[in-house]
Amino acid sequence: MLESLAINQRVCVIIPTYNNAKTLQRVVDAVLQYITDVYVVNDGSTDATANILSQYDQIVIINQPENRGKGKALQAGFKRALEDGFDYAITIDSDGQHYPDDIPVFLEELSKHSEPVLLIGNRDMQQAGIPGKSSFGNRFSNFWFWFETGIRLEDTQSGYRMYPLKHLPKKLYTNKFEFEIEIIVRTAWNDVLVKNIPVKVLYDPAERVSHFRPFQDFTRISILNTVLVVITLLYIKPRNFFRKLKKxxxxxxxxxxxxxxxxxxxxxxxxxxxxxxxxxxxxxxxxxxxxxxxxxxxxxxxxxxxxxxxxxxxxxxxxxxxxxxxxxxxxxxxxxxxxxxxxxxxxxxxxxxxxxxxxxxxxxxxxxxxxxxxxxxxxxxxxxxxxxxxxx
Known part of the structure; x- marks a missing residue:
């Protein structure tokens, strides 16, 4: 697939997982149909995840001794992928909501860009079966991302993304779900293009295991956005203004x-x-x-x-x-x-x-x-x- 699109960048897939044994194998098998370079970060799972991953010789398995949060899992995957010489990493959740057959959509979009780009899958949040709290949370996140960066997106919460590994912030401070907000805001602050591309989504309550804790995680996200807004007003906006004036x-x-x-x-x-x-x-x-x-x-x-x-x-x-x-x-x-x-x-x-x-x-x-x-x-x-x- 990479060769057919004439992509000059090395691309891998990172799958963070925590107690998603029901869907993990199906996700990994489907991803391997499109990309052979796959990293799975087992974030301290206590179910059958380790047994499932032991069946694969062709993927890289990164084991976290205890559950540290999605943010830490992704950082571990980014670090290893960078060490192995990859330029981009596609992240896909292991709960089965993302379709691996959308991987070519990311690769095709990447082939159109000569400059670094961070791509975020744009899910159809209006389709049947999407929880109301997810739609509200996405609109909430979209607004603050626009306020903090000036970039309008339709979906900022999708975990289906392609990251430019060499252009991400060197130091990241959050560990859990709020990490995915911090990284796109601060990457945009570094003048990296951030844009949506359309992807499919599946919400199957019978299989999907969500680890999002509404009160705790929403509070953490709100605190993060408060900090980012203060930095935006006191530093980023004045910095951008003077850069424009200087040019x-x-x-x-x-x-x-x-x-x-x-x-x-x-x-x-x-x-x-x-x-x-x-x-x-x-x-x-x-x-x-x-x-x-x-x-x-x-x-x-x-x-x-x-x-x-x-x-x-x-x-x-x-x-x-x-x-x-x-x-x-x-x-x-x-x-x-x-x-x-x-x-x-x-x-x-x-x-x-x-x-x-x-x-x-x-x-x-x-x-x-x-x-x-x-x-x-x-x-x-x-x-x-x-x-x-x-x-x-």
């Missing part, structure tokens, strides 16, 4: 990412105003991360938000602090007078008049952001009218 000249960036975006004039004006507000309030050291994170969450213009936050560059800082202290001092009188000359505006002055500064900076931020946002909106509106007349 373009400033004039090209200004034209393509600010002036000619599909954002409405209202959104552009609010994005700049929000950046100005964040740039003035006392969020020292976090202004860029904060304004870009808010822009991402609200789906506003990140470039304009970043531009607005730079109102706090060094030449403007003394003016901003001075005005904030004066506004705050007017509203909250102090026993110690606030000096009016810039030479006395330093950290010591801010400490002495902290309440006045904080209150004044927020009021100044509100006034400045509304004023600048409104002026920018009027400029954009005027430019839009002129452009429309020019076209006519």
């Amino acid at each position: 373009k000249s400033f004039s090209k960036f200004l034209k393509e990412d600010i002036l000619q975006t599909q954002d409405s004039n209202e959104v552009k004006a609010m994005s700049l105003a929000m950046g100005v507000f964040i740039g003035i309030i006392p969020a020292w050291g976090f202004q860029t991360v904060l304004c870009i994170s808010i822009a991402v969450a609200l789906r506003w213009n990140k470039a304009l938000a970043f531009l607005g936050s730079n109102i706090s560059i060094p030449p403007f800082i003394p003016v901003i602090v001075f005005l904030a202290l004066q506004i705050g001092g007017f509203l909250v009188p102090s026993d110690q007078p606030i000096h009016l000359d810039f030479d006395h505006i330093n950290m010591e002055a801010i400490k002495i008049h902290l309440l006045q500064y904080v209150l004044g900076s927020f009021l100044l931020a509100i006034f400045a952001s509304i004023s600048i946002g409104l002026i920018f909106y009027l400029i954009l509106k005027s430019a839009s009218r002129k452009a429309k007349k020019h076209v006519e």
Whole structure:
């Protein structure tokens, strides 16, 4: 099969298994019809799994002394496959829900890509027999994967996948079912293409043994997504923004990412105003991360938000602090007078008049952001009218 598709990559199959003796042999036999390089990771099974696997001489068996979770089983398989020189690994569950005759679908898709790709089988979750909790869990996972990576998928929970072994994160932190979320999110963060391909699925309650524990595993998945969202907002989104800015000249960036975006004039004006507000309030050291994170969450213009936050560059800082202290001092009188000359505006002055500064900076931020946002909106509106007349 590999030869017929002219694939230049070495591909193996990894089958993690834990107490799936009812279906394991059927899965292994079917997989061997398509690929001869097969690894089975026995994750501490206590049923007849070991006896079944002892019948095979042509596969590699990796025995875990105790049940450590699907994530650890897959990592053990990845490590051994890498050591043996494989480039890609197809993972298939041993509970019989996946059809091994879909392996050629993965191989055919791989033959179309010259760059690394992570493929996830897209199951028909609307077909009869699919548990409602599985459909809900998949939609839940799809949403957070999109939020964390910007990639829209229809199925992020399928265990039927093809992994680019040499392009996976070097260190992975989760052990159980949440591992399959961590690895696709962090692989996408490494600029590896992640996409769905259609596969069949079978849910047979008479044979299928699920080890998913709804409360415990859903809680672990929720905690993982919370951590990934925080990393996304505080690091990944700002990182991607600066990468994009670095790749373009400033004039090209200004034209393509600010002036000619599909954002409405209202959104552009609010994005700049929000950046100005964040740039003035006392969020020292976090202004860029904060304004870009808010822009991402609200789906506003990140470039304009970043531009607005730079109102706090060094030449403007003394003016901003001075005005904030004066506004705050007017509203909250102090026993110690606030000096009016810039030479006395330093950290010591801010400490002495902290309440006045904080209150004044927020009021100044509100006034400045509304004023600048409104002026920018009027400029954009005027430019839009002129452009429309020019076209006519």
